[in-house]
Amino acid sequence: MRTFGNIIGNQEIVNSNSAYFTTTNPKDNKPIDNRFYEATLDDLILATQLAQKALYPYSKSKKKSAFLELIANKLEINRDQLISSYCLESGLPENRAHSELNRTIYQLKSFSELIKQENWEITHSSPADELRSPTRKPELIKKRLPIGVVAVFGASNFPFAYSTVGGDTASAFAAGCPVIVKCHPFHAETSTLVARLIIDSMKELDLPEGTFSHLLSSDYVIGEALVNNPIVSAVGFTGSIKGGLALQQIAQNRSVPIPVFAEMGSQNPVFIFESTFKNDNTESLGKKLIASITQNSGQFCTKPGIIFIPNTPHGIDLVNALKKSLHEQEIEAMLHKNIWNNFQQLTSLINEQPGVKQIVSIKDSTFENQGRAVLTEMDFETYISNNVFHQEVFGPHSFIIRYDSENQLNQFITITDGQLTISIFSDNPEHSLDDVFLFECQLKAGRIIYNGVPTGVEVDPAMQHGGPFPSSSDSRFTAVGTDSIERFTRRVTFQK
């Protein structure tokens, strides 16, 4: 049996009098032979105090870029151990684990490069004008500064790229902010292994203790206390709408409110226009969509959760192609039995609604939490009139909506909630489609994809991952790409 403690101030403390939790293998739902000792409120207070002390020396340190690089290197060196823990705890396949680790390493390196640029922190400077009348114009230099101590919540579906040293932590470190991670309890071992590498990197570079702490917690108490702690100045969260809103509420009710960047939920509508059939073979389009719906059991915030298909001969061909492709797809285990249960319950509830037809993948289950892939087919009126359908179904599910006229798409776009993405399949979509419709799409989403699926979010400065509420808490920021550093910086002008 292995034991894992909270990591606070460069020390991993195993307090064997504390309560502990274990992780489970999603493929057989059996507990893994490990113990994670729950953080106490005293642990949390110590972590925040050390983080506060670290803020000045860490933010001024010249080694921040080297720190990010060193963590990236240590992830690479420890790849085998990390991948094996990741796969055991998440049930995700090895190829996904590798590509997510590569992405995490790339993220760290791109932030390292960003802050290596000379004067990256200066956003504007304006020289003095001694001769201006009636008064001298002062010199003004505007700089990015760290917002303060950042709390990061690990995400169940991205144990590497949006957890311990994922995009939130990497951008906060780059901004000069100490970070306290509340680990996701589904992958506490993977999280601790990564946390240890961060601490090793801090020690090697002699960075101040408290620059990073890692708290083990399987319930809400520690997370809520973290957001409520006066030393914490900003929060990064990826997860459910319910979880994001709860943290947002706490953050707003503090005597000093703080920003929470919560990346929450999205249906990621896909609009298939008749004109796309000029270019796309229905079979290949069907395969592409099903792969995007079912890949890694559909456990992506950008999974296409609702597909509008015209009620035409080509449209019907596409629906048939989707069904065929669905049955050919290998479906993986879901991340945790709770997630699997939620998926089963929600798809059953959807199936009980009038006017729907469910198509369920027929491949045999090998594992316990194996989400059957499900398509729920209905006509537009059925969809629009029933709120049960107007929510994200986390997992390998998509609504297939047969529409009769483009007016119905207009109707949908004006009433739908904010979305991370909207995908449009059409011949020459920018020019052949109604301008007002395209504009409404832009009002409702953070990313518009022409003739492509929404999964596979590029890590790029030109990426926007964050859409109108409730897909994220503030659509003016992104969670992916180097611009995500702006969540954790503020500007200060120096006037002389």
Added chain:
Amino acid sequence: MRTFGNIIGNQEIVNSNSAYFTTTNPKDNKPIDNRFYEATLDDLILATQLAQKALYPYSKSKKKSAFLELIANKLEINRDQLISSYCLESGLPENRAHSELNRTIYQLKSFSELIKQENWEITHSSPADELRSPTRKPELIKKRLPIGVVAVFGASNFPFAYSTVGGDTASAFAAGCPVIVKCHPFHAETSTLVARLIIDSMKELDLPEGTFSHLLSSDYVIGEALVNNPIVSAVGFTGSIKGGLALQQIAQNRSVPIPVFAEMGSQNPVFIFESTFKNDNTESLGKKLIASITQNSGQFCTKPGIIFIPNTPHGIDLVNALKKSLHEQEIEAMLHKNIWNNFQQLTSLINEQPGVKQIVSIKDSTFENQGRAVLTEMDFETYISNNVFHQEVFGPHSFIIRYDSENQLNQFITITDGQLTISIFSDNPEHSLDDVFLFECQLKAGRIIYNGVPTGVEVDPAMQHGGPFPSSSDSRFTAVGTDSIERFTRRVTFQK
């Protein structure tokens, strides 16, 4: 008697059955002979519906830059009438009125220039890589888009520059957002005159009706309903902490929360270090500080409200110079008798506290709402132990704190609230002062001024006007300078 109506959809509607309010002349507290008909909730709903309709055509219009320019020209052409109304309603002197109007015109022109730049709305673009393995890299173009319909609250102390077509409205228009202004009831005529010029400009350029509406309201009902209206997507506010927090609360409790940029209150600490006396003659420094405290009756969010002076012979000279200069200062009428009453009450309350000595200007009053200028002198321990002193006193008042050691300044900076500005007077402040102290100052303020007073905010892209809570609601944004457009834009990525 002149009558003024709400301006909704290019129409000024005088509904003489409605309730009305009047403005008063702050110099004699007599009502001005005018009637402003209160907006009803129906007016508000109509204004929001028209704004929603205007969003698409206005945001796509190629005439936005010309629109800002045309408003600026109309302000110039109507200068005499505007100045006369401004001075009558605000009690502010003519030279201030002119400089504020100049500033407003400059703001409009700088946003016009900003959006004239080709592709100003593109923040990043990243080309496709067809050959990338294992998958093609798509083209990504990230653009700024308008956040939606913006509600702007007029500010009592800036009838031009932070009201009807001030910085908030100009930046929202530049971003492509329709604007609904809730006028400040203290200067409803000035506000309506400006609003009419905006409508004239819209008509001349054939911009969609609903791009701008102007609501007259003397109470909270219309303002609250505006922030609660589902069509409104963002709010700009300049005013008290109480007012800003109330709007923030409403905005957060909506089913779709929206961002409020509230620029609220600040004490704007000034630190005088002994070394400054090497360069500064105490008399000229005293004059400079008193001018900054008393100019336009100290009714600036950046008025220096607390000055730390060393308890040394030079420091005592400076305190004496401040007193002398105070008595020489002409003090103007305050904006409104409510503001004047608040000032009198708060300075009296402060005077009742143990350990303080108040110095009051001795110039005779000419007008009714003439704020006496007041300095409240005390030692550091008295200041730090009494919460009554830890708040902004809006008007010509400053706390003069005699300190015995720089440790006391460290103690202050770690406990003080967020500030718009901090000013540091010292010989070579960047290099001679303690680094940790300077860092703490940066954590607490949006702008650090070396050897200068905080009033006179430059309109410049390198300006940051917005500090940590409660000086503003989100220190990641500025209310002054072209960067303020980011409050009302979101980014959308187009992927091909």
